[in-house]
Structures are given as C-alpha cells and as structure tokens.
Amino acid sequence: MSTILDIAKLAGVAKSTVSRYLNGGSVGEATKKKIEQAIKETGYSPNPFAQSLKAKKTNIIGTIVPRLDSYASSQTLIGIDEQLKKMNYQMLISNTSQSLEREIESIYSFANQKMAGIILLATEITDQHIQAFESVKVPVLLIGQEHEDFHSLIHDDFHAGYAMGRYVLEKGYRKIAYLGVTERDISVGVKRKQGFKKAIQEVADCDVRFYETLFNIPAAQESAKEIIDEFQPAIFVCATDNIALGVLKASYSEGITIPEDLAVTGFGGYDVTGIIHPGITTAKFFYKEAGESAARHIVGLVNERNVEKLTVSKFEIIERESVDNLFKRPL
Amino acid sequence: MSTILDIAKLAGVAKSTVSRYLNGGSVGEATKKKIEQAIKETGYSPNPFAQSLKAKKTNIIGTIVPRLDSYASSQTLIGIDEQLKKMNYQMLISNTSQSLEREIESIYSFANQKMAGIILLATEITDQHIQAFESVKVPVLLIGQEHEDFHSLIHDDFHAGYAMGRYVLEKGYRKIAYLGVTERDISVGVKRKQGFKKAIQEVADCDVRFYETLFNIPAAQESAKEIIDEFQPAIFVCATDNIALGVLKASYSEGITIPEDLAVTGFGGYDVTGIIHPGITTAKFFYKEAGESAARHIVGLVNERNVEKLTVSKFEIIERESVDNLFKRPL
DNA sequence: TTCATATTAGGAACCGGTTCCATTTAAGGA
DNA sequence: TCCTTAAATGGAACCGGTTCCTAATATGAA
Numbered sequence: 001m002s003t004i005l006d007i008a009k010l011a012g013v014a015k016s017t018v019s020r021y022l023n024g025g026s027v028g029e030a031t032k033k034k035i036e037q038a039i040k041e042t043g044y045s046p047n048p049f050a051q052s053l054k055a056k057k058t059n060i061i062g063t064i065v066p067r068l069d070s071y072a073s074s075q076t077l078i079g080i081d082e083q084l085k086k087m088n089y090q091m092l093i094s095n096t097s098q099s100l101e102r103e104i105e106s107i108y109s110f111a112n113q114k115m116a117g118i119i120l121l122a123t124e125i126t127d128q129h130i131q132a133f134e135s136v137k138v139p140v141l142l143i144g145q146e147h148e149d150f151h152s153l154i155h156d157d158f159h160a161g162y163a164m165g166r167y168v169l170e171k172g173y174r175k176i177a178y179l180g181v182t183e184r185d186i187s188v189g190v191k192r193k194q195g196f197k198k199a200i201q202e203v204a205d206c207d208v209r210f211y212e213t214l215f216n217i218p219a220a221q222e223s224a225k226e227i228i229d230e231f232q233p234a235i236f237v238c239a240t241d242n243i244a245l246g247v248l249k250a251s252y253s254e255g256i257t258i259p260e261d262l263a264v265t266g267f268g269g270y271d272v273t274g275i276i277h278p279g280i281t282t283a284k285f286f287y288k289e290a291g292e293s294a295a296r297h298i299v300g301l302v303n304e305r306n307v308e309k310l311t312v313s314k315f316e317i318i319e320r321e322s323v324d325n326l327f328k329r330p331l
Numbered sequence: 332m333s334t335i336l337d338i339a340k341l342a343g344v345a346k347s348t349v350s351r352y353l354n355g356g357s358v359g360e361a362t363k364k365k366i367e368q369a370i371k372e373t374g375y376s377p378n379p380f381a382q383s384l385k386a387k388k389t390n391i392i393g394t395i396v397p398r399l400d401s402y403a404s405s406q407t408l409i410g411i412d413e414q415l416k417k418m419n420y421q422m423l424i425s426n427t428s429q430s431l432e433r434e435i436e437s438i439y440s441f442a443n444q445k446m447a448g449i450i451l452l453a454t455e456i457t458d459q460h461i462q463a464f465e466s467v468k469v470p471v472l473l474i475g476q477e478h479e480d481f482h483s484l485i486h487d488d489f490h491a492g493y494a495m496g497r498y499v500l501e502k503g504y505r506k507i508a509y510l511g512v513t514e515r516d517i518s519v520g521v522k523r524k525q526g527f528k529k530a531i532q533e534v535a536d537c538d539v540r541f542y543e544t545l546f547n548i549p550a551a552q553e554s555a556k557e558i559i560d561e562f563q564p565a566i567f568v569c570a571t572d573n574i575a576l577g578v579l580k581a582s583y584s585e586g587i588t589i590p591e592d593l594a595v596t597g598f599g600g601y602d603v604t605g606i607i608h609p610g611i612t613t614a615k616f617f618y619k620e621a622g623e624s625a626a627r628h629i630v631g632l633v634n635e636r637n638v639e640k641l642t643v644s645k646f647e648i649i650e651r652e653s654v655d656n657l658f659k660r661p662l
Numbered sequence: 663t664t665c666a667t668a669t670t671a672g673g674a675a676c677c678g679g680t681t682c683c684a685t686t687t688a689a690g691g692a
Numbered sequence: 693t694c695c696t697t698a699a700a701t702g703g704a705a706c707c708g709g710t711t712c713c714t715a716a717t718a719t720g721a722a
Binding site: 004015023046048049 | 677678679680681682
C-alpha cells in the first residue's frame with residue numbers, strides 16, 4: 001500500500017502539497033498533473049485512520065438497533081444506509097439483541113470510535129440512556145420513541161391508533177379486544193392505545209377490553225387463546241403485526257375462521273401480512289422512508305444545521321381480508 | 332477526551348510505560364497502581380485510530396451482504412455478530428442492495444479500511460470478485476457459494492435437494508413441477524436441483540418438469556400460475572421458501588386448496604413458513620449457526636491458523652401441512 | 663563486596679495523514 | 693521598471709498511540 005509520501009516523491013513535491021491537492025487547496029496546474037499521474041500509477045488511496053486521527057472525527061454514523069431480524073429494523077436500516085451513502089457518509093450497525101445494557105455500551109463505544117453521529121432505533125429510553133447521550137458529545141437521533149431532550153423521528157402512532165379505531169368501528173365492530181404491549185414502550189404500548197381509545201370514546205355502546213402481551217408470536221398466540229375463551233371478541237385489534245399473527249395462529253388451532261368468526265388487525269405493515277392468506281388489515285408505517293429521513297436529519301445535526309427536534313412519519317391503513325364489513329353481511 | 336499522555340502525566344511516568352501497562356509489558360507494582368488510578372480518574376480509553384494507524388490492522392471483520400431484508404441474511408449476520416463479539420472482534424456490515432458492482436467496491440473499501448478479514452454472503456462469484464480478492468491481501472470467507480480458490484462455508488444444498496426429492500416421492504407424488512432459479516447461482520440454482528434430480532432418477536414413472544423463475548414472490552406467483560395452467564402438477568418443489576410463498580399466493584387466487592389439490596415445498600426454513608397456514612414443508616438451513624461457524628473460521632484465518640477450506644453446514648427437512656401423504660388418502 | 667543479569671522506566675522515532683507558517687515565485691498596478 | 697499582493701510550495705509540528713533502544717535500578721550469585 002502506498003502512502004502520501006510515496007506519491008510526493010513520485011511527483012517530486014512535498015507531501016503537504018499532495019495533501020493540499022487531495023483536499024482542494026491551492027496547487028498549480030503543472031503540479032496537479034504530476035500528482036494525478038502518480039496517484040494513477042500507484043492506485044493510492046488515503047489511510048482513513050491517519051485521517052481520522054488528525055481530524056478527531058469520522059464520517060461514520062453509528063446506528064444502534066435492538067434486533068436485525070425484524071421487518072421494521074431492516075427496512076429502517078436500508079433507508080438509513082442508502083441515504084447516507086448518497087451523502088458520502090457510512091453506516092456502522094451495532095446489534096444489541098434487545099439488551100438495554102448493550103445499548104448503553106454501544107453509545108460509549110461509538111463515541112470512543114469518534115462516530116460523527118448516533119442513531120438509536122429506540123424501544124425504551126432509560127436514565128442510563130440519557131446520561132450516556134449527555135456525556136458523549138455526539139449528535140444523537142432517536143427513531144421510534146420521542147424524548148424532549150433529544151431529536152427524534154417517530155411514527156405517527158397516536159393517529160394510526162385513532163384511524164384504526166375509526167376503521168374498526170366503521171366496519172361495524174363493537175365487541176373488541178385490544179391486545180397491546182407494555183407501557184414502558186411509549187410509542188407502541190401507550191400512543192397506539194391512546195389513539196385507539198379516543199376513537200372508541202366517540203361512539204356509544206362499545207364493549208372494549210384491553211389486554212397486554214409480549215412482542216413475540218407464541219406469547220401473543222397464548223394470550224389470544226385465553227381471551228377468546230373468556231371474552232369471545234368479534235375482533236382483535238393488535239398493537240403489532242406480529243401479535244396479529246399470533247392471533248391468527250390461535251384461531252387456526254381453535255378452528256375459528258377469519259374473518260367470518262373473528263376479525264384481526266395489526267400495526268406495522270410488515271411484508272408478511274400481505275403474503276399470507278387471509279391478508280391482515282394493518283396500519284402501515286414507512287420504515288424505509290423514515291430511515292432515509294433519519295439519515296438526512298443526523299447529517300444535518302452533524303453539520304450543525306438547524307433541524308426540527310421532532311419529525312413525525314406518515315402511516316396508511318391497508319385493508320385486507322382479515323376484517324369483514326359487518327354492515328354488508330347477509331342477515 | 333483524555334490521551335495516553337494525560338495518563339502518563341497524572342501518574343508521573345512516561346507514556347511508553349502507560350502503553351506497556353495497557354499491553355501487558357513489564358511494569359513495576361507501584362507504577363501499575365498509579366496508572367490504574369489515573370485511568371480510573373479520567374475514564375481514559377485508547378483512541379482506536381491511533382492504534383490502528385500504527386498496527387496497520389483492525390480487529391474488525393467486514394461483512395458484505397446482498398440484502399438486509401431477508402431471513403437468511405439477518406440470521407447469518409446475527410450469528411456472525413454474536414460469535415465475533417465473544418472473540419473480541421467487531422463486525423462491520425456493508426449492504427450492497429444486490430448490486431454486484433457494489434460488492435466489488437466493498438471489497439476494496441474494506442481492504443482500504445484495514446479490515447482484519449472479509450466475509451461475503453455470496454450469490455455469484457465473478458472474475459471481478461476473484462481479482463478483487465487476490466489483489467487485496469485480506470483473508471476472505473465465502474458463505475453460501477463454493478469456490479476452489481477461497482475458503483467457503485456452504486449449506487448442504489445438494490443433499491437437501493436429494494432429501495427433499497426422496498421425501499416428495501415417499502409421499503407418493505409423481506407429477507412434479509420443480510420451480511428453480513438461474514444457474515448462475517450455483518448453490519440455489521444448480522446444487523439443489525442436482526440433488527433433487529438424483530432422487531428422481533432412482534424411481535421410475537416420474538413426470539417431472541423443470542422451470543425457472545426469479546427470487547421474488549410476485550415473479551414466482553406469476554410463473555406458478557402459468558405452470559398450473561399448462562402442466563397441472565400435483566406438487567411444486569420450489570428452490571426457495573419465497574418461491575413457495577409465491578406458489579401459495581397463486582393457488583389462493585386460482586381457488587386451489589393446499590395440500591388437497593396441490594402440494595408445495597420450499598428450501599430455507601424461513602420463519603414465515605411456520606407462521607402461516609398451511610405451514611410449508613421445507614428444508615431448513617441453520618443460518619445462525621452457519622454465521623457463528625463463519626465467524627470462527629475467519630478469525631482462524633486472520634490468525635493464520637489452519638482452517639479447512641470447505642465447511643458444509645447441516646439441514647433438516649421440516650414437515651408441515653403443505654404436503655399430504657397420498658398413500659393415506661381415502662380412495 | 664563486587665560483578666553479571668534481570669526488571670523497570672524513559673526517550674525518541676514512527677505510523678500516515680493535515681495544517682500552520684514561512685518562503686519563493688508570479689502576476690498586476692503604479 | 694519597481695513594488696505590492698496573491699498564489700504556490702516546502703518544512704515542521706501535530707494527532708495519539710506502539711515499539712525499539714538505552715539507561716538506571718534492583719536482584720542474586722560468586
């Protein structure tokens with residue numbers, strides 16, 4: 001591997017001149033030619049460590065993600081990555097396997113590695129997170145959770161919840177099981193439910209019960225089975241698509257047909273909800289677009305441009321076969 | 332951020348002594364104490380760029396992946412990542428969005444960034460790949476494709492194909508559509524088919540036709556529709572789970588019931604094949620375990636230990652509802 | 663006590679860039 | 693033609709570590 005000094009010697013100039021050439025300083029035409037020639041001959045390319053050492057900063061955005069094997073994560077990462085590439089930044093992924101402790105470690109580790117900025121695909125913001133973000137002097141952007149102290153990009157969980165509530169009511173459903181998750185997850189556990197509740201409160205005669213389960217399919221399946229036995233809802237409104245899939249599995253094993261005997265909705269817009277049969281009605285979020293937007297934001301922050309503190313990403317209700325129109329049913 | 336010089340001053344020693352302390356050289360007891368104390372006070376942690384600049388090497392394994400949003404990719408990445416962490420290495424992901432050109436770029440870029448080793452989740456090995464690997468002096472490991480010049484870890488596509496063939500025949504199917512992919516993908520397009528063919532050749536009276544489609548679900552759905560019209564197979568043996576999902580969609584829209592009117596099998600063992608109803612019979616590969624194994628291999632190569640050139644990862648046939656037992660059907 | 667040999671510690675060079683500063687050269691104005 | 697000013701270039705210091713070499717100190721054997 002050749003160094004800047006090799007180029008300098010080959011071109012017969014000082015290495016400072018080569019450096020200036022590379023970084024757009026003032027260099028004469030004749031010298032430019034010689035340096036270009038030397039670089040072409042050797043295939044020289046600067047050592048990024050030497051550059052970062054001096055600059056005390058990289059052009060890398062560290063991205064902390066709780067898991068790699070989720071539709072939301074991978075789509076978001078793809079969006080971030082593609083947009084960063086366009087802006088000549090790199091993305092470095094740290095997968096924490098849903099360990100909050102590893103999240104904290106990653107923050108410090110990214111700071112130590114002189115990342116230009118940090119994006120956190122957040123599930124829960126603890127005091128430790130806040131302390132870590134404040135002690136490292138690196139720009140930070142949260143995705144998926146909102147926090148007053150930091151820049152964040154969230155999905156419109158509240159309005160998605162509201163729209164889903166309206167949708168379900170308009171289809172004629174009144175006996176509803178809302179299958180949510182822990183309230184420690186503000187976006188998924190609180191906001192979606194609040195939006196949904198608001199829609200419910202606007203009509204009378206609703207029999208709605210609220211339940212809580214975990215994020216994974218088997219847990220949701222188990223919960224659904226119990227709820228079906230005790231409450232016999234006409235519809236499950238699930239806080240995530242995975243939970244909806246759990247409900248689907250439960251209904252298969254109970255011999256309940258969808259949507260005739262039981263309707264189901266989800267949140268997320270995961271690919272799988274459209275692949276399976278019946279397709280699941282869901283509130284689709286635009287993860288990839290959100291990732292792209294996040295990339296632009298963090299680069300804005302890195303370059304100390306003015307960036308809105310809170311950005312809200314859109315959603316869309318996708319109608320599929322898992323919900324029937326009760327008003328159109330033959331009597 | 333404090334530097335090694337700050338620590339040296341605080342402890343009243345030379346910075347070379349601090350460096351020796353950090354790297355396990357000979358340091359007296361009293362000095363050790365002082366340095367420990369200074370490090371604790373400042374929270375010092377070495378600048379990785381300065382270290383890498385001198386060492387001309389990092390402890391990072393660059394991993395090139397054609398896409399992030401596939402079950403196989405994400406599981407493999409998780410396996411690599413977890414194992415590397417255990418061995419005190421880091422993983423850096425480069426997503427190429429299925430562009431071969433970007434794959435080549437990534438190889439050179441990783442070399443330039445002094446990666447200790449490179450793992451490529453390969454789909455196709457071109458001359459450009461070979462040239463790139465040979466010109467950078469970095470250890471390389473291929474996953475998913477085999478090449479005589481490089482170390483590789485592959486799934487046992489041939490035997491999985493054979494086992495799937497045997498399975499299908501044992502269930503009594505004889506009118507079979509094999510829905511494969513391009514032969515440029517040796518593992519998926521050639522090996523699986525060859526294994527399957529071998530099984531077929533062992534029995535008489537088989538009516539098997541071979542088709543080719545793309546990797547994505549809509550394309551597979553389209554192909555399946557045509558094949559159903561022209562050939563009316565009793566079963567689709569699909570080269571990937573995604574293709575099997577396409578067949579499923581096609582049969583829904585054609586009003587064909589699975590497995591009564593048409594059976595389907597896949598390869599891969601994607602989560603979704605077990606979530607949906609009917610579940611898809613598939614040859615499951617152990618992506619995460621393969622990733623872990625790959626991590627151990629590349630680290631072995633980096634440390635110039637002797638590593639087998641070719642490793643074959645296991646598979647398992649998972650029986651689900653998408654295939655019937657024709658021999659047990661009532662007449 | 664003296665000499666040989668380990669241990670321990672410090673100083674300086676080096677890794678490969680960037681940047682500041684001083685000097686030379688060229689160009690333009692008077 | 694001479695002087696001022698701008699452009700082009702080289703030299704040296706610096707970023708924060710590691711490592712080699714040498715010197716000082718301690719240890720143990722004779």
